[in-house]
Amino acid sequence: MSKSTRTTPSPGRRRFLKSAAVTGAALVSGATADAAAQSAPPARPAPGTAATLGREADPAGVEVLTTDRPGGDFMVDVFKTLDLEYVAANPGSSFRGLHESIVNYGGNRAPEFITCCHEESSVAMAHGYFKAEGKPMAVLVHGTVGLQHAAMAIYNAYCDRVPLYIVAGNSVDATQRRPGVEWTHSVQDAAAMVRDFIKWDDLPASLQHFAESAVRAYKIAMTPPMMPVLLVADGALQEDPVSSHAALRVPRLTRATPPQGDSAAVAEAARWLVAAESPVIVADRAARTHAGMARIVELAEALQAPVIDQGGRLNFPTRHALNHSDRARELVSGADVILGLELTDFWGTVDAYRDQLERTSRPITKPGAKLVSITAGDLFVKGNYQDIQRYPEVDLAMAADAEATLPALIDAVKRLTTGDRTRVFEERGRKLATDRQRLLERARTEASYAWDASPISTARLSAELWAQIKDADWSLVSPVDFVSRWPMRLWEFNKPYQFLGSSGGAGVGYGAPAAAGAALANRKRGRLSVAIQADGDLMYAPGVLWTAAHHKIPLLSVMHNNRAYHQEVMHVQRMANRHNRGITQASIGTTIDNPNIDFAGLARSMGVHAEGPITDPKDLAPAIRKALEAVKAGEPALVDVVSQPR
Amino acid sequence: MTKTTVTLGVAILAIAATAFGQAAAPAGNAQSGRKVFASNGCYECHGYEAQGATPTGPRLAPRPLAFAAFSKYVRQPTGQMPPYTAKSLPDATLADIYAFLQSLPAPKAADSIPLLK
Numbered sequence: 001m002s003k004s005t006r007t008t009p010s011p012g013r014r015r016f017l018k019s020a021a022v023t024g025a026a027l028v029s030g031a032t033a034d035a036a037a038q039s040a041p042p043a044r045p046a047p048g049t050a051a052t053l054g055r056e057a058d059p060a061g062v063e064v065l066t067t068d069r070p071g072g073d074f075m076v077d078v079f080k081t082l083d084l085e086y087v088a089a090n091p092g093s094s095f096r097g098l099h100e101s102i103v104n105y106g107g108n109r110a111p112e113f114i115t116c117c118h119e120e121s122s123v124a125m126a127h128g129y130f131k132a133e134g135k136p137m138a139v140l141v142h143g144t145v146g147l148q149h150a151a152m153a154i155y156n157a158y159c160d161r162v163p164l165y166i167v168a169g170n171s172v173d174a175t176q177r178r179p180g181v182e183w184t185h186s187v188q189d190a191a192a193m194v195r196d197f198i199k200w201d202d203l204p205a206s207l208q209h210f211a212e213s214a215v216r217a218y219k220i221a222m223t224p225p226m227m228p229v230l231l232v233a234d235g236a237l238q239e240d241p242v243s244s245h246a247a248l249r250v251p252r253l254t255r256a257t258p259p260q261g262d263s264a265a266v267a268e269a270a271r272w273l274v275a276a277e278s279p280v281i282v283a284d285r286a287a288r289t290h291a292g293m294a295r296i297v298e299l300a301e302a303l304q305a306p307v308i309d310q311g312g313r314l315n316f317p318t319r320h321a322l323n324h325s326d327r328a329r330e331l332v333s334g335a336d337v338i339l340g341l342e343l344t345d346f347w348g349t350v351d352a353y354r355d356q357l358e359r360t361s362r363p364i365t366k367p368g369a370k371l372v373s374i375t376a377g378d379l380f381v382k383g384n385y386q387d388i389q390r391y392p393e394v395d396l397a398m399a400a401d402a403e404a405t406l407p408a409l410i411d412a413v414k415r416l417t418t419g420d421r422t423r424v425f426e427e428r429g430r431k432l433a434t435d436r437q438r439l440l441e442r443a444r445t446e447a448s449y450a451w452d453a454s455p456i457s458t459a460r461l462s463a464e465l466w467a468q469i470k471d472a473d474w475s476l477v478s479p480v481d482f483v484s485r486w487p488m489r490l491w492e493f494n495k496p497y498q499f500l501g502s503s504g505g506a507g508v509g510y511g512a513p514a515a516a517g518a519a520l521a522n523r524k525r526g527r528l529s530v531a532i533q534a535d536g537d538l539m540y541a542p543g544v545l546w547t548a549a550h551h552k553i554p555l556l557s558v559m560h561n562n563r564a565y566h567q568e569v570m571h572v573q574r575m576a577n578r579h580n581r582g583i584t585q586a587s588i589g590t591t592i593d594n595p596n597i598d599f600a601g602l603a604r605s606m607g608v609h610a611e612g613p614i615t616d617p618k619d620l621a622p623a624i625r626k627a628l629e630a631v632k633a634g635e636p637a638l639v640d641v642v643s644q645p646r
Numbered sequence: 647m648t649k650t651t652v653t654l655g656v657a658i659l660a661i662a663a664t665a666f667g668q669a670a671a672p673a674g675n676a677q678s679g680r681k682v683f684a685s686n687g688c689y690e691c692h693g694y695e696a697q698g699a700t701p702t703g704p705r706l707a708p709r710p711l712a713f714a715a716f717s718k719y720v721r722q723p724t725g726q727m728p729p730y731t732a733k734s735l736p737d738a739t740l741a742d743i744y745a746f747l748q749s750l751p752a753p754k755a756a757d758s759i760p761l762l763k
Binding site for chain 2: 354356447448455457481573574577581587646
């Protein structure tokens with residue numbers, strides 16, 4: 001790069017503005033012949049010859065103020081090869097060039113611009129979209145303040161092993177920045193602030209570099225363990241004309257196949273599972289694609305082994321006779337072989353922890369139980385953020401993608417299964433089916449307690465919602481942890497897209513935008529998207545309601561409005577008890593009341609159909625019915641339900 | 647801002663049910679007990695109607711544990727439940743809470759609720 005002074009401009013973003021003077025300066029400063037050629041006025045290109053189009057110039061030496069072919073157009077060409085359907089963003093000047101290229105040059109299609117009111121919403125929408133769609137949504141963020149806003153949501157996706165395709169604008173060349181805000185919004189190393197919780201990043205220095213890194217980023221993000229990636233798009237690259245001499249091309253994307261478990265390890269695991277008397281399969285983020293659930297079902301049925309679905313994804317049909325998620329501890333305690341598939345926390349699965357003044361833990365497995373882990377998480381670990389959980393002492397660890405390893409494991413299990421073992425398996429299956437029926441009955445009975453209570457019980461809320469969606473092609477696009485997992489106990493989930501798991505990093509504010517992103521993916525398939533929406537979560541960035549209305553995203557949000565950050569109520573209460581300081585103050589700083597939030601009014605103010613607040617359970621069904629009418633007409637709708645804590 | 651979701655686990659009140667017999671409960675005021683239960687502490691994990699919640703705390707009523715077992719567990723819990731000492735929760739208030747739990751009626755049978763059939 002040439003020396004930058006006020007009288008010798010760098011061959012940077014606004015060099016083309018004074019073509020004659022800059023050409024002379026470049027030659028004087030010893031710039032290369034190629035650079036000089038780039039500075040010379042090119043011939044006006046034919047319309048549509050995009051890849052080699054340069055700036056416009058006037059032979060009379062009049063200042064050139066326009067170009068037909070900015071670098072952002074080429075970036076859009078790159079995005080189109082990656083099949084990016086949407087790009088979510090809150091507008092920011094550091095990517096104004098790319099923004100304009102998307103909406104004009106790209107025709108605002110593939111990717112289509114989704115307007116968000118907060119970068120945390122942009123990222124979480126992309127997070128939810130991926131889990132419903134199976135491919136990334138692009139996200140544009142301001143290189144500094146936007147990425148800072150986005151950081152928590154990126155961390156959620158990192159923990160949840162979800163690929164995000166993030167592009168951050170920045171202005172690298174300090175001599176070309178506008179005075180004032182562009183300086184405060186520029187950064188030397190934009191990716192540094194999130195590098196601890198993304199998989200890869202790059203700062204391309206040319207458009208060809210951008211193309212290659214853009215394709216590489218996609219490939220890296222989509223290879224298990226999947227994670228966010230970040231490209232920094234320099235403002236000059238976006239805005240300056242594409243050089244007439246640039247021979248730009250977009251490299252071909254070849255997706256990497258996911259890593260399978262070592263064949264000897266697979267065979268050993270199969271031997272243990274077939275020989276086991278009480279094997280248990282535990283799955284967390286195992287069903288990475290829609291094919292994953294069928295594979296876990298096939299393995300479980302081959303062994304007639306119970307499955308504990310920890311809910312990182314929908315791994316197993318909820319009413320299957322082998323789904324025993326409701327008695328996880330009992331099964332783990334009695335197991336002789338435990339197969340963990342993409343577990344976030346194997347240690348926490350097989351150990352009990354007690355949160356008292358003296359914190360204690362102990363294994364809950366019986367002596368000699370064999371633990372087998374298959375997780376791609378073993379292939380990529382970073383040090384700073386501690387989502388790796390406590391070290392689990394397993395007997396066999398496959399650093400591999402569980403879903404990709406299952407076909408080989410299933411084959412090995414079937415080959416080893418003799419007639420004698422088949423009879424044992426069948427007998428085990430009959431007992432498990434009986435136990436499963438008992439679990440279903442128990443759930444129904446437990447749901448009947450507080451059935452008519454006000455605030456409305458989370459069981460009643462879940463049952464009322466289920467009654468009105470069960471005959472549709474539905475998808476629950478919200479987590480269920482805060483409503484005591486009632487949907488998993490009362491509803492029949494049997495299609496992979498019917499549940500998408502949780503945030504990953506437990507960063508509050510994920511729920512509402514992730515639901516909107518998933519609903520956006522579901523829209524083109526005509527699926528009915530429903531969310532049980534926590535109040536505290538929505539208040540982080542409620543502007544996503546406007547995004548849903550603006551983009552006509554059909555989504556039914558039924559509020560779980562317990563008027564608190566209730567997890568924190570319980571934490572502060574625990575501290576008050578531990579410190580022997582009474583029971584009256586835990587609500588300070590943890591509850592969301594006085595005044596109560598009018599969520600229906602909030603939603604209406606942003607163009608969302610709304611009902612409520614509903615405090616009498618008898619009013620719930622009519623309110624849901626009315627809201628569903630709006631959703632079926634293609635609009636978002638919200639029902640505010642004042643609910644029990646959990 | 648990031649918050650941590652922590653599953654508090656299930657207090658295992660039921661285990662103590664038979665160990666401490668059926669000592670007579672002290673007289674308490676159910677109305678006062680409801681007020682305390684539903685405003686501070688108890689409701690947070692067990693729900694306003696003591697119906698329980700799988701990840702936080704078990705159902706406490708109807709038919710609560712015998713008072714001796716109930717009281718012992720509240721004061722010196724062996725599971726995840728935080729301890730409620732007599733300083734935090736005086737004996738008289740605990741008796742009121744117990745009276746409230748005793749006053750809660752049995753729910754309708756699940757089979758009689760159309761949505762649960």
